[in-house]
Amino acid sequence: MDELSQQINQCKKPSGEQGKLLADRMNESHYAVTSWGMEQFSIAPDSIILDVGCGGGRTIHRIAAMASKGKVFGIDYSPDCVAWSSAYNAEWIREGRVEILQSAVNELPFEDNYFDIVTAVETVYFWPDLAECFKEIKRALKPAGKFVIINEVYKSELFRERNEAYTAAGDMQIFTPEELKKYLEEAQFKNVTTAVVEAKNWLCCIGEK
Ligand SMILES: C[S@@+](CC[C@H](N)C(=O)[O-])C[C@H]1O[C@@H](n2cnc3c(N)ncnc32)[C@H](O)[C@@H]1O
Numbered sequence: 001m002d003e004l005s006q007q008i009n010q011c012k013k014p015s016g017e018q019g020k021l022l023a024d025r026m027n028e029s030h031y032a033v034t035s036w037g038m039e040q041f042s043i044a045p046d047s048i049i050l051d052v053g054c055g056g057g058r059t060i061h062r063i064a065a066m067a068s069k070g071k072v073f074g075i076d077y078s079p080d081c082v083a084w085s086s087a088y089n090a091e092w093i094r095e096g097r098v099e100i101l102q103s104a105v106n107e108l109p110f111e112d113n114y115f116d117i118v119t120a121v122e123t124v125y126f127w128p129d130l131a132e133c134f135k136e137i138k139r140a141l142k143p144a145g146k147f148v149i150i151n152e153v154y155k156s157e158l159f160r161e162r163n164e165a166y167t168a169a170g171d172m173q174i175f176t177p178e179e180l181k182k183y184l185e186e187a188q189f190k191n192v193t194t195a196v197v198e199a200k201n202w203l204c205c206i207g208e209k
Pocket residue numbers: 011012013014026027030052053054055056057059075076077078081103104105106120121122123126127128
């Protein structure tokens with residue numbers, strides 16, 4: 001397997017030593033796109049939030065700093081990611097402000113109507129069945145709750161060569177903003193908005209329950 005394929009496979013489900021290096025690197029390299037994405041919505045201090053596909057755990061930490069009187073949950077189907085993001089957020093886990101669980105996105109271990117916001121940073125490319133996963137996220141959101149997708153890569157002419165190399169190398173899907181909007185609307189999300197930074201290939205897509 002070539003280096004790019006290995007990297008995409010690790011992005012899909014980080015594990016072991018290589019996965020740990022990648023999770024640490026993603027904590028750094030996803031910081032800027034996550035900052036921009038977080039400017040597209042607001043977080044009230046008492047919010048209950050879920051970060052899906054939490055990887056190395058930095059986004060959970062940033063969100064929990066803002067939801068200072070609420071609670072932030074993280075899930076990831078990689079047991080190693082659960083361990084690493086738990087270590088990253090250890091202090092706030094002890095204080096009860098953060099909880100991280102091993103779970104796949106299509107079977108969330110939460111009751112209906114529980115979250116004010118669900119975030120998904122750099123992860124929807126790898127989800128098995130978007131329609132099913134979006135439906136499951138909608139179930140767990142409160143009425144008018146927000147589902148926020150933040151991606152560093154979307155299908156565009158400007159980045160076509162690079163992005164086609166990614167999809168050829170590994171099991172990932174890259175979407176246009178219009179495609180993600182359509183899938184959210186098909187899952188009955190309302191007021192769906194998309195924002196992009198064309199020059200960086202960044203995309204933030206938000207839908208409301
Ligand atoms: C590229 S990493 C991004 C990690 C983190 N969100 C970040 O921005 O650094 C994708 C993450 O999504 C997780 N993931 C992928 N598919 C998943 C699924 N079906 N259910 C839960 N987690 C998933 C992976 O294990 C991995 O931690």
